[in-house]
Amino acid sequence: MLPPTTPEETPRTTHVLRPHHIAILSVFILVLREPPSPTFNLHIWRVLAREIAETRPPRSFEQLIQTIISGPYEYADENIKMGRGLRNVPKHLYTHDGMSQFFADVIAFVPERDDEAGRSVLAGNYAVERRSYFGLFIRRCYLSFFKLSWRGSIKLLADYKNWVEGKETGYNLRPTDRDGGLLLVPTLSDEQNQAQMDPYERYENAVKVGDVHSAIENLRRFFDQQFSQTDESGLTQHALLNLARLHYSLGEFQAAGSAAEEALKLARNANDALTALHCNKHRLIPASSSPGSNISATVKPNTPPLEVLYEVQKGIATGDSLRAAFRRLYQSIGCGDASYADSTEAKWARHAAQATLWTYAGVESLAQTHENIVIAFTGAGDDDSRLNALRAKARRMVRQGNCGGALMVLLDPETWRGLTLRQYGFWASDVWKALFETAKRRRQESLISDVLIPRRPGHAPLPQALAHRMDFPHKHNEVVAEKIARRLMDDKEYAQALTHILDALWSSEYRGTWTYHRLAVVQLAEVSTEFGMAARGRRIIEGCLPQILNGDDIEIRAYACHTLARCIIAESWSQDDPKAKPPPAKQVAALEEAIPFLQVAETDYNQIGVYTERLHVIYTLSVVHHNIALGLQAMVADGDETMVTPDTSVEWGTDRAALEAKAKQMMNERDRMAEMYMEVDKMRKEVSSMGADEELKAVLDTVVKVGAAINRVPP
Template structure:
């Protein structure tokens, strides 16, 4: 989720802090600037690409958007620049690099430091206000003026801190000193601004660290300390609404929605009083993310406005994808297109590296929508885009979301080890915040539950996995054949009821829920659920004696299933198709129970060979998925068919495989602890402990 916007610039700008403290790394940057410009103007030995490389590094350090780099790291980054010749012109940047390694190691006395600072004015010149100026000149002038204000004691301390910094001590010289005259004698000349301690970023850094490790108390206290600082001389800082918005955003990321609801209205009202339009719009979009007090009310979509963030438009896709919203997936794709347009407009206005990172959000959302539409291969393409262009081992929520979805899809294809290895890779979890860690741990737990439910390890789930369930959404009917638990989907819940009824031999009682689910899934373009519903409809049709009609229904849907994008769906379709082929091969007046076929003896029926091929495919898929219960049924029917066709050798092999799967099912059901599962979950908990101690 993106951060709060910057203050609105439509009104008069607030006064900026005028204090400046000369730090050791400032002397290092001045040294690089002095040597670079001296080398450029005297010898012209630096190529334009190398100069651009140096300017970018120095500009980033001058902006002070992160902690200062140590001297050796600064020189290492400068040395990594392009030093080759350009065209026929020969350049030599190695002389500058070698000179920088040993520059000003001789600043061992305050007099030598003063002599060096006397040469700084050559790096800037006084110009009119209308004349274009360089940020490097501003930086040099500010450092020089600050040095002129320092006392002899301050110069001595600065020289000592600089020597320690050059020797590798990155913390010396950066402590916040008191500003009163009794406790601070570093300044000889003081302005009125030197008597006030302006806002410092350390409290906000503590807030971000506490947010990453889920320390709620420290995060709230650090945020309060940051916004209670002295920003300017006005009575009202004008930043109170930013404190409230940050707090709401923190509670939202922690999924403490009740606490977020209590503060969001106050944040909107405070932003309006401060005449901060951008922050007010952001707060309203944040309120639209929170669920209504009345759960039956439909969520509100955001209006496309100038100040809206593109991620808020993309978040509307999540609302549109809710089955209860009763919207086709085409509406989600339309919203994605709108989000792309909003992003283009927003990126042109912001033009920051953050906008480059956030451009992959729409691809992550597209992967979800394509997967819901049953287009798995298109979903994989969008996932590949996000994985290829996002930062490895970072905290990008787009990347972790795509990796979690891909891992679960891989697990559903029976590749449990590959899915777990994908998530347990250190590059996946080492940069996560605790909020994303909960999602990561929850997805691993779901994969373990999926494998246990398919293997029939009910005791392992009941005694080990269920007590260790992390925070997150869990619906038991997605894994086990039961009707308990709250209803969550008007498409999937009827399918669960049909499967439960068919398993009990009462499929005819679930015709209406199945037809309703089929209508909703077709209207909402959720073709994955639609294909499953069609397969169940064919199974139910056989119980009404409509074997040939069921076969025709499956033949129409089989080209969409046979490619194997969903192995469980293909296995079910092939198993049902085999039974339909057997039943449809008989005379129309002869109806038999396809579940009990010991008397079947039609060796001349070519339909049996076709049924055997479908059963073999279903057997291979169920074996890959390790679904022993369904595998036992398929192998039993296959052995019966072989016996009816007179293929005794194949019958004995199928019967032996049926016996093996039955034994595996019994053994799995009695296991209370799996060593591999225990080791995996121990690793998950150790990773959480390590992340929380950062």
């Protein structure tokens, strides 16, 4: 006695003969009667295998022909012959006799019986085994045609003729619609209501456009269908799990938790361990006051890799360290290697997670490598991994001052095509933030207040873990601490800013977010300079200067170089007596040592379009050159013969002509910096007063049109 089959193993008991099935059978006849060359024959069988699988909507008649004849170019003659043969087939099938003879010719390639060992008998003209993938398809189509009544045959002929002409007919017929005289010999399975995928397809479409009521209703209709011969399908827990995921994606966390709890109970009662694991992972995390306390310590057997990977997001959002996040990531990789059903989607999700973690860790080169892997091997659609990789790439471009490149990445149709309404919210926010950050750097206050703020996209629902972020003190969020410190430093409240800087240093060092740690180090050095500890500030910056100078974030590099130059200049005054002016030669040496860092800062600020900070650097350069010239002139007057400048081995006391020439050169550089200051200040005023141009309006209109297309509402 055979064991009972599960709902997933239950085969489809009904079959409706569609027009494209006849076209596929015509390809069988042409290939089996006159087999082409092996390479072209392999191409045709691959196309037939994909069409029979029906994993995608069937191709039209012309599309099927184009796919068949698009084989290897070295067999152009066979391609043309096959295309001509397929186009000549329909005219022989527009009559009942022609269609009947067609199916008789097709079934002739399949044996009618098996031998004693159960193998198909391939004698005579038989070319396809009865129980093979293609043999089962041919026999199924033949039996479906054999069961048709005269009325059913007339409808099939009419539908096939219209389909060949390019009309979509013959696909609105359901298996249970055939009891109205279309079948000559209806069976018991033809009269039963079998489960259909249409409600679930409508459910997914409703989720994409944000229609919650329609999504819930179609989800209920799908799981209310009869999936097996028993009265109880045993899939109620799957319905509740999908409902929990729907509420979760919409930010309705309490409803998601309730549905997940109920689904967990049903899954345990049904001994469905895998569904129980999914339900357990989708329950809400409890509020806590310590980072990392919500992350489970062990991974149970058969845990889905994506569920383990979700722990990485929860850990980052709740203030856990990157070390624990990487440990969870490796556990997810191990679960994927141990699972026979590890999906390709999970692999790209792990690459996207690694890119995010390496970005937090300050290793941009590895982050870009993982992002490029995800982008290269995924296509357009609602894949979160691809969208996150493209968003991270665009954000990095904005940070580097390349707003145009970031918009090209985000506005590429391959980026936004197929997004859901939830994903559209994140995508639209990134487009707006790219424009906002650029305008903020340029101090375009009128553009921000009059154009960007009124057209800001609505907020997308926060992920589940992020909704609990504010349950933790600010000291666990170095980003918040650094922003508060920056605001206090701008207001000259350095004592209060120091507290937040130390919080940011503690949090970033504990978590391993070295990108934010370097920024906090530079802020601490700036505060140290204001407190008269320039030497200490210089040593602090030089400790992480190699990682800053590689240019992963040129805004931080410009800020660090400007601060380091200030520390070097201030250090020359504070080493001995703060009130006493240092010797001219020592002052000149310190000023010349600061010039390269100021030049790097000026170049970086120019690249990212921060005009105000660039003016500060240019002004400092002008003052530095002026003071170097004054120091050199003082050295000429004093006849100093002991000091040696960093950029030359000439003792100024032995070569007064070189000393005077150097002083004159510094004066010229001072004047050039003054002229540059006037030009940049003029440019700053022009840019700050600019409004929205046609290009910016076109970008914002594109965002609106994409949203209207996703909602299927005319703009």
